[in-house]
Amino acid sequence: MNYSHLFKQSIENPESFWREQADQLEWFKNPATILSQNEYNYPQWFADGELNACYLAIDKHIKDGYGDSEAIIYDSPVTQTVKKYTFNDVKTEVAKLAGGLLSLGLKKGDTAVVYMPMIPQALFAMLACARIGVTHSVVFGGFAPNELAVRIDDCKPKVIITASSGIEVSRLIAYKPLVDEAIELAIHKPDKVILFNRKLGAKIPAKHYDIDYGTLIYESEEAECIPVASTHPLYILYTSGTTGKPKGIVRDTGGYVTALKFSMTSIYNMKPGEVFWAASDVGWVVGHSYITYGPLFNRNTTVVFEGKPVRTPNASTFWRVIEEHKVSVLFVAPTAIRAIKQDDPEGEFIKQYDLSAFRTLFLAGERCDIATINWFKQHVPIPALDHFWQTETGWAMAAPMIGIEELPVVLGSVGKPVCGYNLQILNEEGQELGPNQEGYVVTKLPLPPGTLLDLWNDHERFVSGYLSQYNGYFFTGDGGYKDENGNIFITGRVDDVINVAGHRLSTADMEENISSHPAVAECAVVGIQDELKGQIPLALVIRKKNADIEHFQLEYELVQLIRDRIGAVTSFKRVIEVDRLPKTRSGKILRKLIRTIADGKEFQIPSTIEDATVVDELLGLFEQKK
Ligand code: COA
Ligand code: AMP
Numbered sequence: 001m002n003y004s005h006l007f008k009q010s011i012e013n014p015e016s017f018w019r020e021q022a023d024q025l026e027w028f029k030n031p032a033t034i035l036s037q038n039e040y041n042y043p044q045w046f047a048d049g050e051l052n053a054c055y056l057a058i059d060k061h062i063k064d065g066y067g068d069s070e071a072i073i074y075d076s077p078v079t080q081t082v083k084k085y086t087f088n089d090v091k092t093e094v095a096k097l098a099g100g101l102l103s104l105g106l107k108k109g110d111t112a113v114v115y116m117p118m119i120p121q122a123l124f125a126m127l128a129c130a131r132i133g134v135t136h137s138v139v140f141g142g143f144a145p146n147e148l149a150v151r152i153d154d155c156k157p158k159v160i161i162t163a164s165s166g167i168e169v170s171r172l173i174a175y176k177p178l179v180d181e182a183i184e185l186a187i188h189k190p191d192k193v194i195l196f197n198r199k200l201g202a203k204i205p206a207k208h209y210d211i212d213y214g215t216l217i218y219e220s221e222e223a224e225c226i227p228v229a230s231t232h233p234l235y236i237l238y239t240s241g242t243t244g245k246p247k248g249i250v251r252d253t254g255g256y257v258t259a260l261k262f263s264m265t266s267i268y269n270m271k272p273g274e275v276f277w278a279a280s281d282v283g284w285v286v287g288h289s290y291i292t293y294g295p296l297f298n299r300n301t302t303v304v305f306e307g308k309p310v311r312t313p314n315a316s317t318f319w320r321v322i323e324e325h326k327v328s329v330l331f332v333a334p335t336a337i338r339a340i341k342q343d344d345p346e347g348e349f350i351k352q353y354d355l356s357a358f359r360t361l362f363l364a365g366e367r368c369d370i371a372t373i374n375w376f377k378q379h380v381p382i383p384a385l386d387h388f389w390q391t392e393t394g395w396a397m398a399a400p401m402i403g404i405e406e407l408p409v410v411l412g413s414v415g416k417p418v419c420g421y422n423l424q425i426l427n428e429e430g431q432e433l434g435p436n437q438e439g440y441v442v443t444k445l446p447l448p449p450g451t452l453l454d455l456w457n458d459h460e461r462f463v464s465g466y467l468s469q470y471n472g473y474f475f476t477g478d479g480g481y482k483d484e485n486g487n488i489f490i491t492g493r494v495d496d497v498i499n500v501a502g503h504r505l506s507t508a509d510m511e512e513n514i515s516s517h518p519a520v521a522e523c524a525v526v527g528i529q530d531e532l533k534g535q536i537p538l539a540l541v542i543r544k545k546n547a548d549i550e551h552f553q554l555e556y557e558l559v560q561l562i563r564d565r566i567g568a569v570t571s572f573k574r575v576i577e578v579d580r581l582p583k584t585r586s587g588k589i590l591r592k593l594i595r596t597i598a599d600g601k602e603f604q605i606p607s608t609i610e611d612a613t614v615v616d617e618l619l620g621l622f623e624q625k626k
Helices: 003-012 014-022 053-062 087-103 118-131 144-156 175-185 213-219 254-266 286-298 317-325 336-343 368-380 459-467 507-516 551-565 591-598 613-625
Strands: 036-037 044-045 070-076 081-086 111-115 133-138 157-162 165-168 171-174 192-196 211-213 236-239 246-249 275-278 301-305 327-332 360-363 382-388 422-426 439-444 454-455 473-482 488-493 495-502 505-506 520-530 534-543 575-577
Touching: 003 014, 003 422, 003 591, 014 036, 014 254, 044 254, 053 087, 053 118, 053 254, 053 286, 053 495, 070 087, 070 118, 087 118, 087 213, 087 495, 111 118, 111 144, 111 175, 118 133, 118 286, 118 301, 118 439, 133 144, 144 175, 144 236, 144 246, 144 551, 157 175, 165 175, 175 192, 211 213, 236 254, 236 286, 236 473, 254 286, 275 286, 275 317, 286 301, 301 317, 317 327, 327 336, 336 368, 368 382, 422 473, 422 520, 454 459, 459 473, 488 495, 495 520, 495 534, 505 507, 505 551, 507 534, 520 591, 534 551, 591 613
Parallel strands: 070 301, 111 133, 111 157, 133 236, 157 192, 192 211, 275 301, 275 327, 327 360, 360 382, 534 575
Antiparallel strands: 036 044, 070 081, 165 171, 236 246, 246 454, 422 439, 439 473, 473 488, 495 505, 520 534
8 A cells, every 4th residue: 555645535535534434433324424614614523423332442342252362461560460351351340330430320421530540440431431431531640639620510421430559660549539629619510420439448438429349240230332433531630731721632433433443453553462551641631542442442451560670679660561461562652761861871671571472562642752762773673653643632643654665764753644634734824834834733624533633612712722823723832844755743732731741731720829829929820851761850939028938938939839620740849030021012022032042942022022131041040050
């Protein structure tokens, strides 16, 4: 097969291209309409088709005779556990949990929040919701109660499914008290909290809304898969935007299944029966698409890994998992490879393992530095491929599509546009730019199946955040360019979203919280370069005139405040006090300028700056702090 030919087809005739892909699924009702418009005139896929995502992930494979094949391998170095689940096992667990949800009064169209560590029950919970048409919203376990409460209020779940605790390296994190606190903070009160008790010793204060997960499963009948419309929201996944309020990305069902199934073969080159490992977390989009749904739709075994690339117990863990479970493809954020490289620079651990099953490494989530790719390739001589996507799209926008054709990979590039994505680089005025000209990364509408349908409860923000910048295009929020052969290069976010160890975070959210401290008059948070995590947040703070507090005490209090309100996952550790911030004449803080100066890069003083002398102050400040 030929990439150029297939790509051209996907852009010039999207309906026949995606009809062919959709035909490969088992629908409860085949779609007659492939591409149409919803009530907002936004493109939607397979509108009159009916299907069930859980059926296609589990039941179909059992019907086809693969019930005894492995579906999920749970590998948890932090509890020293390895447990394997066949498709039959998963079906029993999921169907009973779905039956339990029905018995609690949940029905198609309701929502449920899942707040879980990396355990198979997180996947069971997602699949159980999908089985009966309940829209799930998984919230990353590293978010603090306040963030969980914001999401509860937005998606108004009937139940929250959680676990007693998680383990961060060697630290036990009691989840249940965090959920209780979030419910107290939220205005919307869910009916029940379904609690999976891991019996790890975490304190579990009993509440009137508690239901024990084990008892519920034990007492419930298995529920069958319910057909849902292709456009039925399978999930809502909140992601960071440019304000403190997270955006609820709404994913459909039919488009998502079609796209993920296509991606498993055309991008990741996976054959059914092989083992796929996305070393992320179910709380992020990678966890939705490539820990849970994608591999299972393609009848691959998925690895649920509860640990870190280092310290659980050391930098050998990834290689041990690959050897032990015969992983064919590993998908990680570059920061994980940087962490391994830092702890095992000579790759001594790598030599101790049989990595013969390991075919390809895929990287995404943040910019990958060439040194990291080169280090990996020096020690593991297989392709290490960078590819580009975001929560909004649910699957890759640009990637080497090695399942279609292996083309030469240009280091530093994220590959070529994926079939279905008419990716362009535009200038400020919306004109398409030529090769090697940096601009804004956009995709011409319609986006392919599997991408976002809308923002939950906020269509206006969907339009203003993604569609109104350039008429007829979806704006990614990233900057980048193409070379003369069409390879895409991503240069970074052009807004105030930052990427810390592959975790997408909002600086606006941090600023709102920091500004609430009684000693703070004003602040700006920017993401500065970090060797391990790619970016880390830095706060520039102006104190109130009458604030009587030592700098170190203020820094300590602000760090604690961000940990308590957003979560430790922000890796927020540094506060610098300043007398003033660089601003435009209209009062907008020039965050990009601060970031560039802090990173020691070349910069241009914007013509809109109110007072250019502040630049010298910043230069002096960062020189001092080095
Ligand atoms: N629950 C509670 N706390 C959590 C958490 C969770 N699910 N996940 C992270 N945290 C906490 C950590 O314990 C840590 O707290 P600390 O500052 O008190 O030590 C903090 O949040 C930062 O966590 P993390 O980003 O994981 O950093 P780390 O220093 O513990 O580890 C890496 C560094 C590089 C090993 C780690 O970031 C990593 O494995 N990254 C892989 C990237 C990834 O999976 N990205 C997902 C998107 S694809
Ligand atoms: P998330 O929504 O958490 O997946 O984060 C998406 C953002 O991560 C994108 O908008 C990019 O800024 C960044 N990103 C993802 N993949 C890459 C990549 N391969 N190279 C550079 N940046 C990336």
